Amino acid sequence: MQTDPAGKHFDVVIIGSGASGGWAAKRLTEAGLHVAVLEAGRALTDADYKEHVQPYELPYRGRTKAPLERTQPRQSQSYAVREWNADWYVNDIEEPYLDDSDPGFLWVRPRVVGGRMNIWGRGCLRMSDIDFKAASHDGVGVDWPLTYAEIKPYYDLVEEYVGVSGMKEGLAQYPDGPFQPPMGLTCNEMAVRARVKKAFGYTVTQGRTANLTRPLNGRQPCHYCGPCEHGCITHSYFSSAFTTMKDALATGRCTLLTGAMAYKVLMDPDTHRAKGVLYIDRLTRQPKEVFGRAVALCAQTLESVRMLFNSATRQAPNGLANSSGLLGKYLMTHFSGAGASGELPDLTEQPSIAGANRPCGLLTPRFRNLPGGPKTDGFLRGYALSTYVGAGFNFSAAGIGEAYKKALLQPRPSTLTFSGFGECLPYADNACSVDPNTLDAFGIPVVRLRISPRDNERALHRDMATHAAEILDRLGATNIRQSHGMRGQAHEVGAARMGTDLKSSVLTPFLQTHDVSNLFVMDGSSFPSSAWQNPTLTIMALAVRSTDYMLEQLRTKNL
Amino acid sequence: MTRRSALQGLAAGLGLAIAAPADAHGIDHPLAAHVAQRPRPTRPVAASAAPTPQFFDAHQFATLALVSELIVPGSVASGSPAYIDHVLAIEHGEVRLRFVSALAAVDAAAREAHGTTFRAVPAAQQAALVEAVATLPTLKSWIAGAHYSSEPGMRELGFTGNVFFQSFPACEHAEGHE
Numbered sequence: 001m002q003t004d005p006a007g008k009h010f011d012v013v014i015i016g017s018g019a020s021g022g023w024a025a026k027r028l029t030e031a032g033l034h035v036a037v038l039e040a041g042r043a044l045t046d047a048d049y050k051e052h053v054q055p056y057e058l059p060y061r062g063r064t065k066a067p068l069e070r071t072q073p074r075q076s077q078s079y080a081v082r083e084w085n086a087d088w089y090v091n092d093i094e095e096p097y098l099d100d101s102d103p104g105f106l107w108v109r110p111r112v113v114g115g116r117m118n119i120w121g122r123g124c125l126r127m128s129d130i131d132f133k134a135a136s137h138d139g140v141g142v143d144w145p146l147t148y149a150e151i152k153p154y155y156d157l158v159e160e161y162v163g164v165s166g167m168k169e170g171l172a173q174y175p176d177g178p179f180q181p182p183m184g185l186t187c188n189e190m191a192v193r194a195r196v197k198k199a200f201g202y203t204v205t206q207g208r209t210a211n212l213t214r215p216l217n218g219r220q221p222c223h224y225c226g227p228c229e230h231g232c233i234t235h236s237y238f239s240s241a242f243t244t245m246k247d248a249l250a251t252g253r254c255t256l257l258t259g260a261m262a263y264k265v266l267m268d269p270d271t272h273r274a275k276g277v278l279y280i281d282r283l284t285r286q287p288k289e290v291f292g293r294a295v296a297l298c299a300q301t302l303e304s305v306r307m308l309f310n311s312a313t314r315q316a317p318n319g320l321a322n323s324s325g326l327l328g329k330y331l332m333t334h335f336s337g338a339g340a341s342g343e344l345p346d347l348t349e350q351p352s353i354a355g356a357n358r359p360c361g362l363l364t365p366r367f368r369n370l371p372g373g374p375k376t377d378g379f380l381r382g383y384a385l386s387t388y389v390g391a392g393f394n395f396s397a398a399g400i401g402e403a404y405k406k407a408l409l410q411p412r413p414s415t416l417t418f419s420g421f422g423e424c425l426p427y428a429d430n431a432c433s434v435d436p437n438t439l440d441a442f443g444i445p446v447v448r449l450r451i452s453p454r455d456n457e458r459a460l461h462r463d464m465a466t467h468a469a470e471i472l473d474r475l476g477a478t479n480i481r482q483s484h485g486m487r488g489q490a491h492e493v494g495a496a497r498m499g500t501d502l503k504s505s506v507l508t509p510f511l512q513t514h515d516v517s518n519l520f521v522m523d524g525s526s527f528p529s530s531a532w533q534n535p536t537l538t539i540m541a542l543a544v545r546s547t548d549y550m551l552e553q554l555r556t557k558n559l
Numbered sequence: 560m561t562r563r564s565a566l567q568g569l570a571a572g573l574g575l576a577i578a579a580p581a582d583a584h585g586i587d588h589p590l591a592a593h594v595a596q597r598p599r600p601t602r603p604v605a606a607s608a609a610p611t612p613q614f615f616d617a618h619q620f621a622t623l624a625l626v627s628e629l630i631v632p633g634s635v636a637s638g639s640p641a642y643i644d645h646v647l648a649i650e651h652g653e654v655r656l657r658f659v660s661a662l663a664a665v666d667a668a669a670r671e672a673h674g675t676t677f678r679a680v681p682a683a684q685q686a687a688l689v690e691a692v693a694t695l696p697t698l699k700s701w702i703a704g705a706h707y708s709s710e711p712g713m714r715e716l717g718f719t720g721n722v723f724f725q726s727f728p729a730c731e732h733a734e735g736h737e
Contacts, residue, residue, distance in 0.1 A: 052722040054713065059645070061708040066649050184729020191736035198737075224724040354717030356724035393716060395703050400630045400690050405715070408703070 005255045006288035010036045011554065013277050013292035015262045015307065018115030019536050020522040020543035021298030022240025023158075025248035027547040033554070034253045036290050037245070038260040038279055040299075041088075041111030044118065044241060049231025050084040058083050078108045078490070080119040084230040088112045088119070094441035097302070098448040101488070105333070105451050107302060108490040113258065114241030115300065116490065117536075119229040122210040122237055122359065124164045125384075125533035126155050126175040130371060134529055137371060138380045141330075141426045142528050145500050145509040148175065154541035162238045162540070163216045165360075166208035174203075174365040174533075180213045182206045183222070183358050188347040188414045189389045192475070193362075199474045202367050204387055207360035210238035217243070226357035237359065257290070259283055261442045262303075265295055265311040265320055265519060272315065274519040280442040294518040294550060294559055298543065301331070301525045302432055305495045306447045308521075309434040319433075321496070321513035321521075327506050328433045330426040331451050332494040332530035337485025338461040339385065340468035341417035342477030349391035350411045362387035364418065366532045368463070379459035383422030384532050385468060389414050416477060420464030421489060423532045425456050432495055451488055461486055493524035493535050511546035518559045522546050612641075613648040614655070619662060620644065622677055626665055629689050630699055631706045633715075639705035658701060661694035668692050 011033035014021050021037060028035050055061035062083045068076035075081045075089040090109040099105050110116055130137070132144035152175075159177040166179040185193060185206060193204040211222040219242075220234035228237050235242045248254035259282035266276040266289060276291035297304035305328050311320040319327045368382035369375055376382075391414050397407035424430075432449040440446050453461070465482040472480045499505025502514035507526045513519045522543040524535050531538075553559040612620040620640060627634045627643075634640075647655050668688050669677040680688065689695065706712040730736065 054710070054718075055708045056710045056713065060649075061642070063704060063708060064646050064650060066646075066651060066654075182729075183727040186728070187730040187732065187736055190730045190732075194735060194737050223722070224727055225722040352717035353713065354719055356727045358727045393707075395700070395707070396696065400686065400695070400699070402632055404699075405631060409716075 004288075005036060005257060005290060007290070008036070008255075009276075009291045010034045010255065011292060012036075012294045012296060012550070013038065013290050014296045014298055015277065015304070016115060016297070016299035016523070017113045017245050017256065018117050018240055018298065018300070018523075019120075019539050021296070022114070022117070022244030022248070023540055023543045024296050024298055024522055024547045024550075025254050026244040027544060028551065029248045029251040029253040031551050032253070033551075034255075035248070036255045036257060036292065037248070038262050038277060038290070039113050039115075039256060039258050040261050040282070041113065041115075042258050043113040043256070044088070044231070046231075046233055048085075048088070048112075049233050051225050051227050051230040051232060053084060053230070074106060075109065077106050080108065080229045082229070084227070085119065095446070096438070096440065097446050098435055098438060100448065100450040102452045103486055103488075105449060105488045105492075106490070107447075107449070107492070109300075112241070113245060113256070114239045117239040118231070118241065120210075120536060121534065122228065123363075123534035124159065124162065124166070124177075124208045124210050124537040125363075125365075126177060127151075127531045127533050127538055128173055128175050130173050131529065131531035131533070134381065134531075138369070140380055142497070142499060142504065144528050145498055145505075151538075151541055151545065154545045155537065157544060158537065158540045161217075161243070162210050162537075163212040163214070163219070164208055164537075165206070165211055165213045165222075167205045169203050169205050169365075171203060171365055173370055177208075179208065180216075183211075183213060183224075183360070185362070186389070188344075188349060189362060191347055192344075192387070192389050192416055195475050196364065196471065200367075200471060202364050202471075204362050204364050207363040207386070209360035211359045212236045219243070222359055224356035224358060226359070228359050260288075261444060262299065262307055263287075263310060263442075263444050265297075265307065265516075266291075267311070267313050267315075267320070267516070269313065269315065272516065274516055280444065282442070285442065293554065294520065296520040296522050296547075296550070297525075298522045300523055301492045301495050302447050302449060304521050304523055304525050305432055306434055306445075308496070310445055316515070321506055321515045321519060323515050324503055324506055326428075326497065326504070328431045328495050329428045330494040330497055330528075331430045331432050331449065331492060332424040332426055332527065333451055333488040334421040334491045334530060334532070334534075335424055335453050335457050335461065335486055336419065336421040336489050337487045338464040338468075338483055339417065339419040340465055340472055340480060340482045341415055342469075342472040342475075342480035343413040343415050344389075344475065344477055345413045346476075347389070347414040348411045349414045351391050351393045351409070362389065376463065379456050379463065380425065381423040381456075381460070382532055383420045383460055383464055385418040385420050385464070388417040388419070391415060413478075416472060416475070418464075418468035418471065419483075420461070420468065421532070422457065422460045422464065424451075424453070424530045426494060426497075426529060427454060451492070453486060458486075491524075491530070491535050493527035493530055496521050496525035497528045498526040499528065510549040511542060512549070520546055520550060612644040614644045615647075618676075618678070619659070622665060623662060625678060625685060626662065626689055626698060627702045627706075629686050630695075630702045631712075633711065634702055634706040637706050637709035637711045639702055639709065639712075642705045642709070643701055657697060661697035661701075664692050664694040665689060665698075 168176040364385040366382040391412040434445040496506040498507040
């Protein structure tokens with residue numbers, strides 16, 4: 001039986017057990033260090049996974065979110081929060097946040113070991129020097145303080161352990177990696193790939209996804225059941241809960257504290273070094289402390305920055321690690337919701353739910369404003385198009401009775417849908433902080449955030465819709481419909497950006513705070529720009545790089 | 560041995576049995592234990608018509624049953640009216656209002672054409688009334704949604720109960736597509 005670890009000393013205290021926290025725990029414990037991982041939620045077991053539970057086995061068949069809205073008015077707005085898994089997420093009433101964004105920003109907050117890795121979209125997209133040096137290219141924002149060559153070994157290491165299924169395409173803006181075999185494209189998808197390449201030169205490829213197609217470290221290949229966000233009994237998609245955290249725990253040197261609401265980094269006022277973490281026991285509400293030679297915040301951008309603000313001291317009254325005054329600023333995400341769809345009359349498909357479901361769609365990587373290519377009027381940077389080809393049942397078929405039932409089962413033209421997600425430029429007043437007057441149920445000041453699109457994002461969104469429609473038109477699609485929605489994705493990054501200059505950045509290139517040498521922030525907080533790619537792969541690669549640096553510093557007693 | 564490690568052990572054998580037929584309902588399949596132990600419905604919401612509707616009154620519920628069966632034959636047996644009642648009992652006011660109004664339009668059409676309620680219209684003339692009612696898309700959406708999320712309805716769409724597939728049916732045409 002595990003004794004209460006409160007009051008104990010560890011080598012490193014890690015906040016969060018998700019993408020970055022899992023990697024930090026794995027690498028540090030496998031190097032012989034003792035760590036404590038504080039997780040605000042509970043641990044899931046295989047009994048929590050419900051990917052094989054059919055709709056008719058649930059009271060409301062997943063067709064209404066009304067029962068969730070009483071305690072989860074915000075969380076329930078996410079597609080990934082469903083009748084199957086709603087108890088994995090935060091209670092919005094107990095743990096609110098204040099949102100000044102326009103449109104409102106949906107902050108998706110699981111409270112389980114592994115965090116958002118349990119329900120993430122699994123897209124694994126490498127960034128390139130086109131992204132890292134974008135500011136030099138177009139003059140907006142700041143470059144990343146690292147190159148693709150520096151991060152490539154970490155991308156390789158992470159991808160090999162994660163198991164990423166994908167197709168090698170040889171694109172400068174979308175570098176390849178050591179992929180597991182792709183799952184493949186249907187005949188109609190292959191036709192779309194060929195037609196888009198011929199008409200525009202763009203590459204339509206299988207979305208690179210953290211789902212196995214070959215066994216790896218005891219995890220089984222994907223069995224194509226479909227709803228990954230409900231869990232995975234064969235551990236075929238990548239979640240830190242049953243990979244990095246499992247490895248860390250297997251060393252015997254990782255203490256996982258669940259139900260631990262991390263509140264503050266504890267500082268030694270004499271040495272100005274972090275000495276541990278104050279957390280609130282979720283069950284008893286008792287304040288408790290754990291201590292370490294170093295502290296790594298890996299709690300998601302908004303949570304980690306919240307903690308730094310809540311850790312203000314007399315010496316750092318505006319928030320810990322905030323001597324630059326930039327903490328919380330340049331918060332970014334990807335905006336999505338714009339695109340177009342149309343029907344391809346010659347690519348018919350028989351709708352069915354009999355067969356395999358690939359756990360990813362297609363992706364058309366960024367094609368706008370690439371170095372050496374034409375500049376697009378009206379906006380900088382670019383976007384990718386999530387691309388879907390398929391035909392669903394025609395539930396709105398005409399008629400009633402047996403004729404209707406027969407009609408809805410008929411083969412139909414495939415619908416080709418492009419749905420964009422684009423880069424968000426860094427703006428100082430897209431920012432997050434804490435509201436000292438609004439406390440969550442644990443007595444901790446909550447996040448106040450603002451992340452709103454500006455002219456560049458709006459122009460980029462218009463192009464997502466109009467150009468997607470142009471592609472569809474050139475491909476001979478009929479019934480083309482444009483979508484001009486705008487919503488922020490659960491890809492929040494920035495707000496504690498890294499750089500070499502302590503006046504213009506919060507973190508060093510190794511994700512160490514400039515102000516407190518033994519305090520690290522390893523989640524997406526460090527991103528100087530959002531790029532167009534899903535952030536998690538880069539978060540993991542940076543976390544490994546940062547952890548290796550921390551290990552070296554601890555070994556040489558520099559920390 | 561924990562349940563997780565037991566399942567992992569079973570799953571590890573899967574790679575060796577790659578050529579075996581893929582059916583999660585086979586008792587030797589590693590997913591069989593998971594499927595057997597997964598949560599089951601606490602009450603058979605969709606299995607039969609609720610004797611006492613929670614949301615509708617008796618007239619509405621009887622009318623819904625008639626309309627439901629006309630639009631999607633088999634939907635009463637799949638428990639669709641009861642499911643709709645179950646959902647509307649917890650839905651927002653505007654959602655309830657929209658459905659109640661859509662259903663009432665059927666009675667209104669019957670009153671105009673026959674001077675009586677839809678239930679009292681001869682069965683042979685009910686289908687024509689339903690097909691002509693302006694709220695048919697709303698009724699169809701709810702009734703089809705209920706029926707095709709039931710087990711019998713899902714099976715009509717091709718669902719076999721299998722949750723394990725060894726591969727994705729990717730294109731195998733070496734010549735490609737244009």
